[in-house]
Amino acid sequence: MINMKKWLYIRLGIVAATAAFSALAGPVTAHSDPPVGLRQLVVGFLFGIAGMLVLLALQFLNKRSPESWQRPTWHEKPFQFKQPLQFLHLGAWILIMSSLVTASMTWHNYPEFTLDALMPLVIGIGMMLGVYLAPVVFRSKYKSG
Numbered sequence: 495m496i497n498m499k500k501w502l503y504i505r506l507g508i509v510a511a512t513a514a515f516s517a518l519a520g521p522v523t524a525h526s527d528p529p530v531g532l533r534q535l536v537v538g539f540l541f542g543i544a545g546m547l548v549l550l551a552l553q554f555l556n557k558r559s560p561e562s563w564q565r566p567t568w569h570e571k572p573f574q575f576k577q578p579l580q581f582l583h584l585g586a587w588i589l590i591m592s593s594l595v596t597a598s599m600t601w602h603n604y605p606e607f608t609l610d611a612l613m614p615l616v617i618g619i620g621m622m623l624g625v626y627l628a629p630v631v632f633r634s635k636y637k638s639g
Contacts, residue, residue, distance in 0.1 A: 502568045505584055509591050516592040521600035522611040530609045535616045542620020546582060547631060550624070553578045554632050563635045566625055583625050589618030 553559050560576045566583030574580050593615035600611035629636050 499569070501571050505568050505572060505587075508584065509587050512588045512592045513595045516595040517599070519596065521603045522596060522607045523604060524610075525607060526610050526613075530613050532609075535609065535612060538613050539616040539620040542617040542622075543624045543627070544620075546586075546621045546624025547627065549582065550578060550628050550632060554635060559635075561635075562637050563628070563632070565629060565636070579625055579628060582621065586618050586621035586625055589614055589621065593618055 558576075563579055564570065564577050566579045570577070570580050572580045572584040593611070593613075597608060597611040597615055601608045
C-alpha cells in the first residue's frame, strides 16, 4: 500500500514540476512557420493516436515483451520496460499538463498565437486516447477479467 502511494506522489510530483517549468517558460510569443490552423491540430491529434499505437505495436512484437500488460494506473511504477503503458500514460499527462499551462498563458497574453500553443495539447490528448485504445487493439496482451 505504501509503495502504491509512493508512485502516486512521484507521478503527481513529476506532472506538477512539468507544469511549473512550463509556467516559467511562459507563453508562446511567435507564430510557427507555417502558422498552426485547425487542420494541423486535427493532424496532430491523429498523429498522437497513431504514434502511440505504433510504439505499442513495436512493443507487442518485441519477443521480450511480457505475456500480459497492465492497464495504466497512477499507483504503479512508470519506469517499467515490461509495462510500456505505465510510462506512456505518464508521458501523455506530462504533455497535456505542460501544454495546458502554456496554452492558458498564451491565450491570456497573446490570443492570436493560441492555436500554436494548442498543438502539444492535442498531440497529448491523442496519445492518451492511444493509451486507452491499447486494450482494444492489443486485447491478447490483457488478462480477461
